[in-house]
């Protein structure tokens with residue numbers, strides 16, 4: 001087994017552990033923290049199902065963002081939709097046999113890579129061109145965009161510039177999942193791509209990427225508007241009742 | 244008051260997003276509460292020596308108690324969608340009044356002390372220690388947020404800057420850095436029962452005087468009962484309704500409605516205040532203590548229903564929080580929601596034809612309606628979402644012939660704060676209040692020009708007080724603002740159904 005394969009296997013195990021452990025920790029923390037008061041941004045749905053639908057619309061359509069700013073909505077939707085396609089397309093490297101629907105989206109998934117870059121480019125341009133957004137941007141905001149662009153570009157390069165031995169890559173990935181290490185091709189583009197993805201996985205639970213689980217726990221979005229009908233009492237607030 | 248040392252902002256011909264003027268409002272700070280005011284509320288009298296550690300510890304405590312704070316400090320992606328949504332940013336151009344920048348004042352400290360990234364790479368992620376300079380910024384800019392939640396409508400994650408501001412104010416109070424205006428009022432409500440510090444006998448006199456006024460005006464004996472045991476309804480209303488103009492006109496309106504509908508009602512000297520500044524300073528215990536006064540009064544007077552007068556934040560606390568803070572309300576009449584808004588009561592009576600209304604009596608008025616932020620974005624009226632927008636408008640249209648809404652981007656859930664909410668309605672923040680009113684004044688100007696609007700109705704005591712003061716800065720008459728029940732009062736024909 002080459003050192004390279006060992007290093008990358010280790011890298012991915014570590015990144016996956018950080019991603020799953022970190023995200024699990026944050027989700028548990030969000031779930032544990034009580035929301036003592038009813039604070040849905042109204043008008044809000046009056047049923048739990050309605051509130052779930054509201055969250056679903058935020059996740060799928062970026063409803064509030066659409067109200068706020070059409071440009072950000074356009075670039076953000078483009079990026080996220082493209083990312084979703086790309087992720088689904090990548091399932092082919094983890095599943096054997098490849099399900100028919102994954103094979104079916106393959107062509108869309110490939111163009112989606114360009115969509116990602118375009119969406120990210122739009123968002124990044126705004127960080128420079130719009131004074132207000134320039135003001136609030138931190139170094140990490142730029143680095144996050146750089147990381148995502150680099151992942152997308154290195155991925156596209158494997159398809160359109162110099163091909164990688166994807167059969168070997170798939171063998172490596174399938175092996176990783178069952179702790180049976182297979183050699184990883186030493187293609188610089190691939191190595192870059194994989195290292196960046198591992199980095200993204202590792203920083204996920206430590207960064208603003210927490211917006212992904214966060215939206216599901218946002219009280220202004222996930223609460224039903226029923227304060228008069230149902231008495232809502234957090235455990236620590238119930239303690240106060242005893243005095 | 245001294246002549247203003249600032250310029251009233253110009254109306255923008257096209258409402259473009261203003262350019263940034265860093266530090267434009269750095270000097271706008273409300274008076275700090277003196278030691279006796281702070282101590283009366285159980286807060287330290289002055290900034291404690293180890294304030295930095297205490298503040299971090301308090302932040303840690305709040306992170307464990309409020310999911311909103313926990314999630315919102317993590318979730319922001321700096322997308323910028325909220326940056327142009329705050330009326331204070333629009334009016335002052337100070338970048339720290341952009342909602343996300345305001346949040347970042349607290350978020351940077353959260354990152355530094357509560358996140359791995361901020362502990363390891365503070366510079367990279369904008370994490371900062373809580374220095375004296377930053378604490379000064381906290382005091383300055385968290386006192387430039389009216390907790391109006393407009394930003395939360397537009398944020399893709401629903402991040403509500405009001406939650407962050409409340410937490411920051413709670414932290415500052417806990418280390419002895421309180422704001423004079425809010426905390427003085429909190430003291431008054433505990434000591435005397437209302438924000439204005441109006442004692443029982445004075446209240447009784449005022450109400451008698453109003454009864455005489457109504458009798459002189461209409462020839463009908465309308466009562467404004469105080470502490471009347473066994474009444475059906477307890478009315479809890481902002482104390483400004485007792486003697487501020489134009490507030491008192493709405494109080495007269497409520498009295499006329501109850502009178503004509505034949506509903507027995509009473510005010511309470513113990514709970515002579517609907518307002519609850521405990522919310523403004525983000526303090527659960529304060530908010531609970533003040534809410535419990537209403538419960539005590541209701542039990543003592545043996546009422547069957549509780550109705551809340553025209554007050555925005557009071558209605559948020561009543562509608563959204565009373566059940567939690569002072570419930571359950573199982574001793575009240577189960578046929579009515581608890582609590583009810585006076586507009587729900589009046590609207591229902593109008594639907595049932597229980598009121599005799601002469602719309603022509605309001606013909607001299609061309610009316611628009613200002614949605615108050617807490618009613619619009621933090622409460623409801625009636626059974627369906629959005630009732631808080633339709634019910635007051637339907638009342639207005641039932642009592643008057645001329646009504647025009649302002650621009651759709653400035654009403655409903657997108658309404659702009661009056662500029663004086665959130666515990667900022669104090670003379671030491673006059674510049675902020677005037678500038679923060681700009682977006683509302685622009686929308687008003689538009690309907691004044693297009694439809695000759697001469698009356699802006701609203702259902703909030705703070706909005707009424709704020710606009711009375713601020714309208715003249717923009718060339719409008721201060722008497723343009725008034726209550727919805729002021730309009731009802733004008734239209735109602737008392738003799739007709741005797």
Ligand code: SF4
Nearest residue numbers: 329388389391392394
């Ligand atoms: S809550 Fe209102 S005042 Fe505060 S930042 Fe948001 S928009 Fe501005």
Ligand code: SF4
Nearest residue numbers: 319320322323325398
């Ligand atoms: S809209 Fe929300 S996520 Fe975007 S910058 Fe504002 S607070 Fe952050």
